[in-house]
Amino acid sequence: MNTLIPTFLGSVNSWECDENEHLNVRFYVQKMQQTLEAGLLEVNLANQDTLWEICNKISVQHMRFGAEARIAEPITGYFGLLSVQADGFSALVELRNTATQKVIAAFNYDIAHPSSDTDLTTVPLPDYAGSRGVQPQPLPYIHISLSESHEYGFTTIGKGIIQPEECCPQGYLLRCHYMGRSSDSIPNLLMKFTAESEEGLSGAGVAGSAVLEYRMSYYSPLRLGDRFEMRSGLLHLGEKIYRMAHLIFNRDTGKLVLGSESVSINMDLKTRRSVPIAPAQRRIMAPLLLKEI
Numbered sequence: 001m002n003t004l005i006p007t008f009l010g011s012v013n014s015w016e017c018d019e020n021e022h023l024n025v026r027f028y029v030q031k032m033q034q035t036l037e038a039g040l041l042e043v044n045l046a047n048q049d050t051l052w053e054i055c056n057k058i059s060v061q062h063m064r065f066g067a068e069a070r071i072a073e074p075i076t077g078y079f080g081l082l083s084v085q086a087d088g089f090s091a092l093v094e095l096r097n098t099a100t101q102k103v104i105a106a107f108n109y110d111i112a113h114p115s116s117d118t119d120l121t122t123v124p125l126p127d128y129a130g131s132r133g134v135q136p137q138p139l140p141y142i143h144i145s146l147s148e149s150h151e152y153g154f155t156t157i158g159k160g161i162i163q164p165e166e167c168c169p170q171g172y173l174l175r176c177h178y179m180g181r182s183s184d185s186i187p188n189l190l191m192k193f194t195a196e197s198e199e200g201l202s203g204a205g206v207a208g209s210a211v212l213e214y215r216m217s218y219y220s221p222l223r224l225g226d227r228f229e230m231r232s233g234l235l236h237l238g239e240k241i242y243r244m245a246h247l248i249f250n251r252d253t254g255k256l257v258l259g260s261e262s263v264s265i266n267m268d269l270k271t272r273r274s275v276p277i278a279p280a281q282r283r284i285m286a287p288l289l290l291k292e293i
Helices: 025-042 051-055 175-185 187-193 279-288
Strands: 004-013 058-065 074-085 088-097 105-112 155-162 208-217 227-237 241-250 256-268
Touching: 004 025, 004 105, 025 051, 025 074, 025 088, 025 105, 025 175, 025 208, 074 279, 088 187, 155 175, 155 187, 175 187, 175 227, 175 241, 187 227
Parallel strands: none
Antiparallel strands: 004 074, 058 105, 058 208, 074 088, 088 105, 155 227, 208 256, 227 241, 241 256
């Protein structure tokens, strides 16, 4: 902890929280990105002329969420390098409660940008930041096409066109908006998981969900004006957790933009604790499991 550099200081705003009354994942990524960028500048791996180019070379973004971040919670972001090689480097970024120093989330990034300075100080990857429920490798479905994805049980849950305010100065989609567009799309998948008797309970103080872990692998960046389509499906169904697979395609080129895997839980919004997946919900979800590849 003492070797990490504090490069972000902020808090949770009400407009950054979702229907579950905690910080939405897009704003976790936004605050992490600021922490990362400031850290790269701090250790001289980037300068103002190269920062955007380097950040557009993030190849993998692994995310662990350790605690809820609620309205007005003070947050400090910490940065450290995990490794530096000639052909790229890896970085650790953490968000902590400023008052208690409790880890709220820990992300690690693989960035495919060469560095001539391989003697920079590095930190070990802590247990709470490594892979747990998500496999530390790309999804097995990343080689299928948009048209083939339906054969494996993927369903379209999001579509759109990239807007100017979502892009960096070079016209590429900012990292927080890959997560933001994904987050906006997920309810279209979750509605398929909900038993009829449970409809309308989510967000009403009874039932909700929370993501614990995410691994995003980037393949072909989206740019201003690009159309995209997100297709997702259920990978695994446990007692309390479920794993999902997500593929984002560029509708104009047909290329895979992003392949990701997530681990989520059912959450009681009164007790703020995880709860088992109800039998009625399980009966609906089980037939929706993806076909193995």
